[in-house]
Amino acid sequence: MRNHPSSHLGLLLSSCLFSLSSVSGEIVIDGVLDQQEWADAEIYSDFVTVEPLTGDSAKYRTEVRVITNSDGIFVGFSNYQPAAVKRVHRQFPRDAQIEADRNVVSIDFDSTALAGYDFTVGSANSQQDGIVTPGDYSGDWDGTWYSQTSSDEDYWYSEMHIPWTVAPMTDAGNGRKKIALWFSRVVFDESLRFAFPNAYYSRPTFMEDWQPLEVEQVSTSTLDWFPYISYSSDLQDDTPGTSGEAFNEGLDFIWRPNSSSQLTGAINPDFGQVESDDLVVNFSAFETFVTEKRPFFTENQSLFSSNIRNGDQTLYTRRIGAGPAGQGGGLVDIDLAAKVTHFGETTDLGLFVVREDDSKGSYGGDFLSSRVQRTVDGLTLGHRLTYVERSILDREATVQVLDMIWRKDETTEFRGQILHANVQQQGNSANSQESVDDQDFAGWASWSYAPNDEWYHSVYLSHYGDNFDMNDMGYMKRNDFREFSGSTRHDRLEYKADSNILSSTTLFEYGYMENTQGDRLELRADLDHTWTYKSTRKLGLKVGTSSASWDDRLTRGNGLFAKPARYWLETRYTSPRGNDLTFNIDANIEYDEIEKATLRLGFSAQIYLSETVTMGTDLSYQRLQEWLIWDFDTAQLAGFEADRFNADLRFDWYPSARQEVRLKFQWVGIDAQQVDSYQLNSDGTLGLSTSSAADFSLSDTALQVRYRYQLAPLSDIFLVYSRGGYFASDDGDEGSRTLLREGWDGVQVESIIAKIRYRF
Numbered sequence: 001m002r003n004h005p006s007s008h009l010g011l012l013l014s015s016c017l018f019s020l021s022s023v024s025g026e027i028v029i030d031g032v033l034d035q036q037e038w039a040d041a042e043i044y045s046d047f048v049t050v051e052p053l054t055g056d057s058a059k060y061r062t063e064v065r066v067i068t069n070s071d072g073i074f075v076g077f078s079n080y081q082p083a084a085v086k087r088v089h090r091q092f093p094r095d096a097q098i099e100a101d102r103n104v105v106s107i108d109f110d111s112t113a114l115a116g117y118d119f120t121v122g123s124a125n126s127q128q129d130g131i132v133t134p135g136d137y138s139g140d141w142d143g144t145w146y147s148q149t150s151s152d153e154d155y156w157y158s159e160m161h162i163p164w165t166v167a168p169m170t171d172a173g174n175g176r177k178k179i180a181l182w183f184s185r186v187v188f189d190e191s192l193r194f195a196f197p198n199a200y201y202s203r204p205t206f207m208e209d210w211q212p213l214e215v216e217q218v219s220t221s222t223l224d225w226f227p228y229i230s231y232s233s234d235l236q237d238d239t240p241g242t243s244g245e246a247f248n249e250g251l252d253f254i255w256r257p258n259s260s261s262q263l264t265g266a267i268n269p270d271f272g273q274v275e276s277d278d279l280v281v282n283f284s285a286f287e288t289f290v291t292e293k294r295p296f297f298t299e300n301q302s303l304f305s306s307n308i309r310n311g312d313q314t315l316y317t318r319r320i321g322a323g324p325a326g327q328g329g330g331l332v333d334i335d336l337a338a339k340v341t342h343f344g345e346t347t348d349l350g351l352f353v354v355r356e357d358d359s360k361g362s363y364g365g366d367f368l369s370s371r372v373q374r375t376v377d378g379l380t381l382g383h384r385l386t387y388v389e390r391s392i393l394d395r396e397a398t399v400q401v402l403d404m405i406w407r408k409d410e411t412t413e414f415r416g417q418i419l420h421a422n423v424q425q426q427g428n429s430a431n432s433q434e435s436v437d438d439q440d441f442a443g444w445a446s447w448s449y450a451p452n453d454e455w456y457h458s459v460y461l462s463h464y465g466d467n468f469d470m471n472d473m474g475y476m477k478r479n480d481f482r483e484f485s486g487s488t489r490h491d492r493l494e495y496k497a498d499s500n501i502l503s504s505t506t507l508f509e510y511g512y513m514e515n516t517q518g519d520r521l522e523l524r525a526d527l528d529h530t531w532t533y534k535s536t537r538k539l540g541l542k543v544g545t546s547s548a549s550w551d552d553r554l555t556r557g558n559g560l561f562a563k564p565a566r567y568w569l570e571t572r573y574t575s576p577r578g579n580d581l582t583f584n585i586d587a588n589i590e591y592d593e594i595e596k597a598t599l600r601l602g603f604s605a606q607i608y609l610s611e612t613v614t615m616g617t618d619l620s621y622q623r624l625q626e627w628l629i630w631d632f633d634t635a636q637l638a639g640f641e642a643d644r645f646n647a648d649l650r651f652d653w654y655p656s657a658r659q660e661v662r663l664k665f666q667w668v669g670i671d672a673q674q675v676d677s678y679q680l681n682s683d684g685t686l687g688l689s690t691s692s693a694a695d696f697s698l699s700d701t702a703l704q705v706r707y708r709y710q711l712a713p714l715s716d717i718f719l720v721y722s723r724g725g726y727f728a729s730d731d732g733d734e735g736s737r738t739l740l741r742e743g744w745d746g747v748q749v750e751s752i753i754a755k756i757r758y759r760f
Helices: 008-015 738-745
Strands: 042-043 048-050 060-069 072-078 101-107 116-122 128-135 137-140 146-151 157-164 178-186 191-198 212-215 222-234 245-258 261-267 336-344 346-355 366-376 379-390 397-405 412-425 436-449 455-464 481-492 501-514 520-533 538-547 547-553 561-563 566-574 581-593 596-608 612-630 636-653 659-680 686-688 696-712 716-731 747-758
Touching: 060 178, 060 191, 060 212, 072 101, 072 178, 072 222, 101 157, 101 366, 116 157, 191 566, 612 659, 636 738, 696 738
Parallel strands: 520 547
Antiparallel strands: 042 060, 048 191, 060 072, 072 157, 101 116, 101 178, 116 128, 128 137, 146 157, 178 191, 178 212, 222 245, 222 747, 245 261, 261 336, 336 346, 346 366, 366 379, 379 397, 397 412, 412 436, 436 455, 455 481, 481 501, 501 520, 520 538, 538 566, 547 561, 566 581, 581 596, 596 612, 612 636, 636 659, 659 686, 659 696, 696 716, 716 747
16 A cells, blocks of 8 residues: 555545535425425325235325426425334435335436436435346445435425436437436335335336436536545554554546546545455355445446346456455555446447556556447347456456347346457466466356236356356356256235235246256255235245256366255244344255255344444354365365354444444354265265364454444545454364454454545
C-alpha cells in the first residue's frame, strides 16, 4: 500500500460537514404525503396477492402515487394496516435483507425487460437496492436515492425520490420516454405480498408484465466525485524499522454525459476491509466462490454480469487485486480502474478495464472486459470478451462468449452460450518455466416452461472441453465434463378455508454428469417439499439419492475413485417470522458405504431486542463418521472421524438514522482423528495402506467491530477494528472449548482502519 501524508484529512473532514438535501422542488421526502403535488399524482390501487400467487385482491388496501418531473420519480405508498394487524417495524443496515414490513418499487428505465432497478424501503426506513434481470437478482449495486416513512393508527406510509441519474437509460429521441414499473408490499407477520400489476418473479414474463408509463425524457448530465482518505494501523506488525501504519487516498468518479451513457472510474481505489468476508476452510478440490463487496465492482455492473446456471461466471471480479492463483504473491494494489456503458434503443455497449500495480516485481496484471448485446422482438444476442495479461508471468488469457436469450412466448424461454478460451504462457523464472498453450470450447443451453402459476419446468445441458480455462478473469468450478440436469416445481397456492396451510411447494430435481472420457461422475435425484402455514411457520422435508459413480478430482489427478451410492434425508423448520425471537432449525443425514453416516445440525436465530437493536446467531455442528480427504503429506486418501463446528455471531445497533454499530464474530473449528489410510487400487476401489496420516485440529476466528456514520447517501465515515486468530495441532481431539480458546488466543491479524468517503 502507498503511504501519504495526513495533511489532506482535515480538508476532507471539513467538506463532510455538508450533506445532500432530501428536498426536491416542493416535495419534501419526510414520509408524509401532504404536499399538493401528491393530490395530482398518478394513482395505482388494484393490488393483488402474489405470495401466495393466487391473484386474489389484496387483503389490505395498498395505494401508490407516482409523480415524475425533471428531478426524477417520486413514489408514495399508503399501506392500510389497522392496529389489529401486527406491524413488524425493525431497522436493518443498508442492503441487508429487510425482515419487516416493506414496500418495493422496481423500475425498468428502458421498458425492454432486460434490467430493472429494485428499491426497497422497510417500515423503519431501512433501504435495500439491487438489479433485477430475467431469472436473476443481484444485490451488489448501490444507487443514490432518498426515502422516509411515517405511520398513524391505521396506516403506514413510505415516500421515495429516485433521481433520473440513478441508472442509465436510452434516448427516446422524441422527448417522450417509455418506462415500466412494478410495485409490491410485504405484510411480514402474515407472510403475504401484494403487487401491482399482477406480476411475479417465478413467471417467465415477470418483467414483461410490469406497468408501462410514458414520461417526459429528461436530459441529465452529472459528474459525481467520491474522494476517500483512509488510515490503517497493523497492531501485530513487529517488523523492525516499520510503523505498521499507512495513509491512503484516492478517487472514484461517475460521469453521466447523458441519460444513456456512463463512465465510472477509480484512481488508486481503496479496497480496505470495511466489509469483512466470511471465513473459508475448504478441504475440497474446488474453489470457494466469494461475493463482491467493493464499490467500484458493484456500481453500474449489470451489463457485465455473466452468471451461468451451474454457478460459474465469465467475469468474476474477485480475481482482480487477488494476484494470480498458485503464485502465493498475495493481494496486489490497483492503480486505475474504469468502465463505460452505453444503452441504446436496441443495442447496449460496455467496456471494463483495470490496471494492477506491476512495480517492484509484483504479479500485477491488466484486465479488460467488453460487452455488446442487441435485443429485437424478444431475442437478445450478445458477445462478451475478457482478456488478462500478466507480464511478469508472460501469460495472456482470452475468453470470448456468444450468448442468446429467446423468449418464445409467455410460457417458454431458451438461453445459451458458446465460449472459447485461449491461454498462452511462455516459460520463465517467475512461472517455474511452465509453458501453456491451451485452447478449447465450452457451451450450455437451457429451456424453461411455465404453463401456469402452479407448474414450472426447466432443463439444462452443458459441455466443457478438457483444456477450457476461464479462471484468469472468471470463475469455473471445473472443466472436462458434460452435464444434463432438470427440475419440475409445483406450487399449490390455495387450500380450504379451514386449513392451517397457506401454500406448499414440491420440487423434483435430477441430474447426470460425466467427464469427456465417458466416466459417470454423478447420477442424482431428490424430492423437496415445503409447507408454509398461515401462522408463517415453515416445514420442509427433502430426500435424495445418487448412484455409484466416479470421482476424478478427489485424488488430485492420481486416479479415479469409485464412489458408492449415497442417500440423504433433510428436515427444516422455520418459526413464525413476526416474533421478537425467530429461528431456523435444520437436520441432515447422509450415508454411503465408505464414509458411513454424516450428520449435520444447524440452528440460526434472530433476537430483536428493540426496533434498533438486533442479535443474531448461526450455529452448526457436523459429525463425520469417516471423512474421506486427500492427504498431501502421504499422497494418498485418508479417512477421519471428525467434528466440525461453525459459529457466526452478530450484534447490530442503530443509535440514530445515520449511525450503525456492528459486531461480527465467526469461528470454524475442526477435530479430525484418523480412522484408516488408503491406497487407490487400479479399479478405483480402496485398499488399506501401511502409511498413516496424522490426526489434526484447527481453529480459525475472526472478529470485526465497525462503526458507520452516514454523512449523505453513499457518503460515509467508517471506524473498523478487525482481529483474526488461528490455531492448529496434531492432536485431533482438542474439543470445542479448547479449539475456540486457542483460535482466539492465536492472534495473527489485528488492525484498525478509519475511512472517509464522500460524494460531491
